[in-house]
Amino acid sequence: xxxxxxxxxxxxxxLLFSLCACSGGKKGDExxxxxxxxxxxxxxxxxxxxxxxxxxxxxxxxxxxxESLFAxxxxxxxVQQLAEKYIVEDKTITVTLAQASFSDGSAVTSEDVxxxxxxxxxxxxxxxxxxxxxxxxxxxxxxxxxxxxSKNVYALNLLTFPILSQKNNRIGSGYYALQENDxxxxxxxxxxxxxxxxxxxxxxxxECADEAAxxxxxxAESIDYLFESLSDGNVRASAIQSQxxxxxxxxxxxxxxxxxxxxxxxxxxxLSYCLNQDELCESALEGYAVATATPFDAQWSEMGSIVxxxxxxxxxxxxxxxxxxxxxYDKMGINLLLEEKPISLTILVNSANNMKIALAESxxxxxxxxxxxxxxxxxxxxxxxxxVENENFDLYIGEVAIPNDFNLDCFFSADGGADxxxxxxxxxxxxxxxxxxxxxxxxxxxxxCDENPFIPIGYRCAHxxxxxxxxxxxxxxxxxxxxxxxxxxx
Numbered sequence: 469x470x471x472x473x474x475x476x477x478x479x480x481x482x483l484l485f486s487l488c489a490c491s492g493g494k495k496g497d498e499x500x501x502x503x504x505x506x507x508x509x510x511x512x513x514x515x516x517x518x519x520x521x522x523x524x525x526x527x528x529x530x531x532x533x534x535e536s537l538f539a540x541x542x543x544x545x546x547v548q549q550l551a552e553k554y555i556v557e558d559k560t561i562t563v564t565l566a567q568a569s570f571s572d573g574s575a576v577t578s579e580d581v582x583x584x585x586x587x588x589x590x591x592x593x594x595x596x597x598x599x600x601x602x603x604x605x606x607x608x609x610x611x612x613x614x615x616x617x618s619k620n621v622y623a624l625n626l627l628t629f630p631i632l633s634q635k636n637n638r639i640g641s642g643y644y645a646l647q648e649n650d651x652x653x654x655x656x657x658x659x660x661x662x663x664x665x666x667x668x669x670x671x672x673x674x675e676c677a678d679e680a681a682x683x684x685x686x687x688a689e690s691i692d693y694l695f696e697s698l699s700d701g702n703v704r705a706s707a708i709q710s711q712x713x714x715x716x717x718x719x720x721x722x723x724x725x726x727x728x729x730x731x732x733x734x735x736x737x738x739l740s741y742c743l744n745q746d747e748l749c750e751s752a753l754e755g756y757a758v759a760t761a762t763p764f765d766a767q768w769s770e771m772g773s774i775v776x777x778x779x780x781x782x783x784x785x786x787x788x789x790x791x792x793x794x795x796x797y798d799k800m801g802i803n804l805l806l807e808e809k810p811i812s813l814t815i816l817v818n819s820a821n822n823m824k825i826a827l828a829e830s831x832x833x834x835x836x837x838x839x840x841x842x843x844x845x846x847x848x849x850x851x852x853x854x855x856v857e858n859e860n861f862d863l864y865i866g867e868v869a870i871p872n873d874f875n876l877d878c879f880f881s882a883d884g885g886a887d888x889x890x891x892x893x894x895x896x897x898x899x900x901x902x903x904x905x906x907x908x909x910x911x912x913x914x915x916x917c918d919e920n921p922f923i924p925i926g927y928r929c930a931h932x933x934x935x936x937x938x939x940x941x942x943x944x945x946x947x948x949x950x951x952x953x954x955x956x957x958x
Contacts (some may be wrong), residue, residue, distance in 0.1 A: 505668060505670050505671065505672045506668045506671045506672070506692055506693065506938070506956065506958070507671070507672045507673075507674050507690065507691045507692045507693075508525075508528070508529055508655075508671055508672070508673055508674065508691060508692070508693055509525040509528075509529075509673075509674055509676035509681070509682035509685060509686075509691050509694070510525055510526060510529055510653060510673035510674060510675065510676065511523040511525050511526050511675070511676060511677050511678065512652065512653060512673075512675055513677070514526045515637075516529065516530055516533065516638050516646055517530075517632065517637040517638065518530040518534060518593070518630040518632070519587045519588060519590075519591040519593065519594070519630075519637075520591075520637075523677070523678055523679075524678070524679050524682075524695070524697065525676050525678070525679065525682055527593075528695055528949055529655070529673065530630065530640075531642075531949055531950060532642050532643055532644045532655060532671070532950060532953065533571075533638075533639075533640040533642045533644055533645065533646060533655070534630035534631060534632055534640030534641070534642050535549050535550050535568075535630070535631060535640060535641045535642050536549050536550065536627065536628045536629060536630055536631060537549060537550050537551040537563055537565075537581070537627040537628070537631065538551055538624060538625070538627050538628055539628060539947070539948065540625060540628060540872050540947040540948070541947075541948075542767070542943055542945065542948075543767065543768065543769035544625075544765055544767065544768040544769065544770075544872070544947075545625075545769055546624045546625050546627070546628070546872075548566070550565060550566055550568055550576060550581075550631055550641065551563045551564070551565065551566065551627070552564050552565060552566035552567075554624065556623075556624065558619060559615060559616040559617075559618065559619050560613055560614065560615055560616070561613070561614045561616075561623060561624060561627070562607065562611065562612070562613045562614075563581075563611070563612050563613075563614070563627070564610060564611050565577070565578065565581070565610045565611070565612070568641050568662070569641060569660040570633045570639045570640060570641050570660070571639055571640065571641065571642075571644075571645035571658040571660055571661075572633070572636070572639055572645075573660055574633065574635070576631060576641050577609050577610065578606040578607070578608065578609055578610060578611060578612045579606060579609075579634060580631055580632070580633055580634050581604070581612045581631055582604050582605070582606060582612060583632075583634035584629060584630060584631045584632055584634075585598075585601075585604045585612075585614075585629065586604075587632075588629035588630075589601070594629050596871070597626050597871040597872070597873075597875070598626060598629070600616055600617055600618065600620055600623065600626075600875075601614055601615065601616055601617070601623075601626075602615045602616065602617050603615050614627070618904060619904045619905050620873060620875075620903060620904070621903075621904075621905040622872075622873035622874060623873060625871075625872040625873040625874075626871065626872060626873050628872060628947075641658070641660070641661065642658065642661065643657065643658055643661050643663060643666055643953055643954065644656060644657060644658055644671060645658045652673065652675065653673040654670055654671060654672055654673055655670070655671035655673065656669070656670055657669040657670070663954055664954040664955075665954065666953055666954040666955075666956070667954070667955065667956060667957040668953075668956060668957070668958075674690055674691050676691070679696065679697065680704075682694055683696060683704045683705045686705050686707070686933050687705055687706070689935070691935075692934065692935035692938050692958075693932070693933070693934060693935070693938070694707075694932065694933040694934075695713065695930055695932050695944075695949055696930060696931040696932070696933065697715075697930050698756060698823070698928070698929075698930055698931055700820065700821055700822075701820075701821035701822040701823030701824055701825075702822055702823075703754075703931055705931065705933045706933070707933035707934060707935075707936075708936050709933075709934040709935070709936055709938065710931060710932060710933050710934060711932040711934070711943070711944050712755060712756055712929040712930070712931065712932070713929055713930045713931075713932045713943075713944040713945050713946065713949070714758055714765075714767075714927055714928075714929050714930075714945045714946065715869075715927065715928050715929060715930055715945075715946045716869055716870050716871070716872065716927070716946055716947070717867055717868065717869050717870070717927065717928040718760075718763060718867065718868055718869075718870050718924060718925075718926075718927055718928075719753075719757055719824075719827070719865070719866070719867050719924075719925040719926050719927070719928050720763075720865075720866050720867070720868075720922050720923060720924050720925055721739075721743070721815075721831060721863055721864070721865065721866070721922060721923040721925060722856070722861070722863060722864040722865075722866045722886075722888060722889055722922050723736055723739070723862075723863060723889060723890075723920065723921065723922050723923065724859055724861055724862055724863070724888075724889035725889055725890060725891040725921060726859065726889060726891050727859070727862065727889070728862075729793070729795075729806060729811065730862065730889075731891070732793045732794075733918070733919055733920070734789050734790075734792040734793035735789070735790070735793035735795070736919070736920040736921075737789045737918075737920050738786050738787075738789035738790045738792075738793060738795075738838075739835070739920070739923065740761075740777055740917075740920045740923050741777075741781060741782045741783075741785045741786035741789060742781055742786050742834055742835055742837075742838045742840075743781060743831065743834055743923060743925075744779070744780050744781040744834060745759035745760065745761065745779035745780075745924070745925050745926055746759045746779050746780060747781075747830070747834075748827060748830050748831065748834075748925055748926070749925065749926040751830060752823070752826045752827045752829070752830035753823055753826070753827060753926070753928075754823070755929070756823065756928060756929040756930075756931065757925065757926035757927060757928045757929055758926050758927045758929065759779040759925070759926045760779065760924050760925075760926055760927060761776045761777040761778060761779045761917075761924060762774075762776045762777075762913050762916060762917070762924055763870070763874070763876055763879070763916065763924050764874055764913075765870075765874075765927050766779075766927075768874070770909055771909075773910075774909055774910050774913050775910065775913070775914070776913050776917055777917045781834065783838075786838055787838075790804060790838075794806060794807075795811065797839060802839055803839045803841075804838065804839035804840050810841050811839075811840050811841065812840070812841040812842070812843070813835065813840060813841070813842050813843075813862040813863055814842070814843050814844075814845050814861065814862045814863065815828045815831060815832060815842060815843070815844050815845065815862070815863045815864065815865065816845050816847060816852055816855055816856065816861045816863070816864040816865070817844060817845070817846055817847070817852070817864065817865045818846075818847070818848075818849050818852045818865070819846035819847055819848055819849075819852070820848065820849055824865045824867075825844070825846060827865055827925070828844045828846075828865050829844055831863070831865075832844050852864075856888050857888060859888055859889050861888075861889065866886060866922075867928065868885065868886045872947070875903070876899060876903075879921065879922065880892070880895075880896045880899045880900070889922075890921045890922065891921070893919060894915050894918070894919060895912075895915045895916050895918070895919040895921055896921075898911055898912050898915035898916075899912055899915075899916075930946065932944050932949075935958075937958045938956065938957075938958055939956065939957045939958065940952075940955075940956050941955035941956065942955075
């Protein structure tokens with residue numbers, strides 16, 4: 469065979485191979501790369517309307533569909549979202565809207581904001597936080613004026629309720645829009661959004677009736693993101709990649725300041741010096757809480773220059789406070805006595821919550837190390853709640869959700885929901901002044917640390933599980949479950 473013929477045959481073979489490689493569908497071909505998609509849990513039987521939905525899965529998804537006038541950042545400060553500018557004057561907040569569109573292309577107007585505000589005021593999820601607002605009025609198509617019943621220096625932090633279209637409660641102005649097709653539901657990138665184009669243009673919504681179903685789905689690798697609230701104190705999901713996401717829930721040790729030795733301010737101060745909140749959060753709560761010595765989030769930017777009690781125990785100050793309260797130690801210097809009798813305290817805790825039981829046991833251990841006899845009494849939730857409400861306790865492990873304006877009415881108002889065992893004295897008066905802007909944050913913290921109406925422990929965290937391949941940005945929290953979503957990728 470001549471060289472020319474051989475070259476021609478080789479050329480034909482090369483062309484044939486190249487045509488086969490391009491034709492697709494042949495055995496041995498590489499499959500086309502799958503489109504990148506994030507998979508989130510979703511309950512199709514529930515609403516996506518944030519004021520009507522009942523499942524935690526849908527509430528989470530709604531954060532990608534709806535925006536608010538303001539969002540809360542990692543330092544617990546309000547940052548403008550749909551608000552372009554604002555003016556705070558005594559008991560009014562006037563907000564000028566930024567030019568923004570819903571996913572259907574219609575403009576976000578003051579009427580939509582007022583419609584959403586009215587819905588929020590009536591909803592179980594937002595009505596407590598917005599109870600201090602008298603109402604909202606439109607001052608033109610792009611201006612809304614909110615009126616407060618009384619002055620609240622941090623009221624701006626409460627304008628974080630979702631804004632939805634009054635024409636369609638499933639439509640918002642967020643990064644994504646809900647879409648329904650034959651295969652179920654997805655989230656599609658909202659092209660009317662002015663933010664950076666996200667890496668995930670489509671988000672697959674996987675059927676999960678509730679959080680328990682979502683946990684099973686994540687463990688089965690059917691979803692990529694799980695926000696496990698740990699409301700029952702049990703971690704049920706596991707992941708190579710995870711985060712502890714801070715909630716707005718304050719864990720605290722309730723004190724019955726209307727009973728026996730606990731009436732004594734110096735004794736309550738001594739108890740606060742006995743506790744090491746850092747150790748309680750890291751050890752007993754397995755890191756699922758961020759320690760604080762005040763009722764406020766320690767990472768709140770306004771706490772930077774505030775002087776408060778330490779989150780670490782202080783033996784010297786504890787013993788000095790016990791002495792001031794009239795207590796003494798026995799001859800061995802081990803047991804704390806009052807009038808020659810051992811001091812004994814009982815700690816009530818919900819028996820259905822393993823983390824809180826561990827917390828109570830750790831508090832007991834720390835008190836024993838200072839010579840106090842302590843007993844943990846585990847009770848079913850109904851019995852525990854009844855005992856606390858009737859103030860039949862010395863100490864109890866409590867938890868409350870604190871609004872974004874750090875409103876503490878639950879502790880310092882009658883029937884506040886967490887006022888049990890608190891004797892209203894100077895700290896309550898100072899709180900009212902602080903709330904209305906007539907006392908500084910330092911004034912209130914100082915009064916609180918002097919009286920110790922209860923002992924803060926920390927702000928609880930959720931457990932966020934992420935698929936191994938998922939690359940996220942920012943720090944996940946209750947206030948921002950999808951930080952910088954446009955940068956998330958796989």
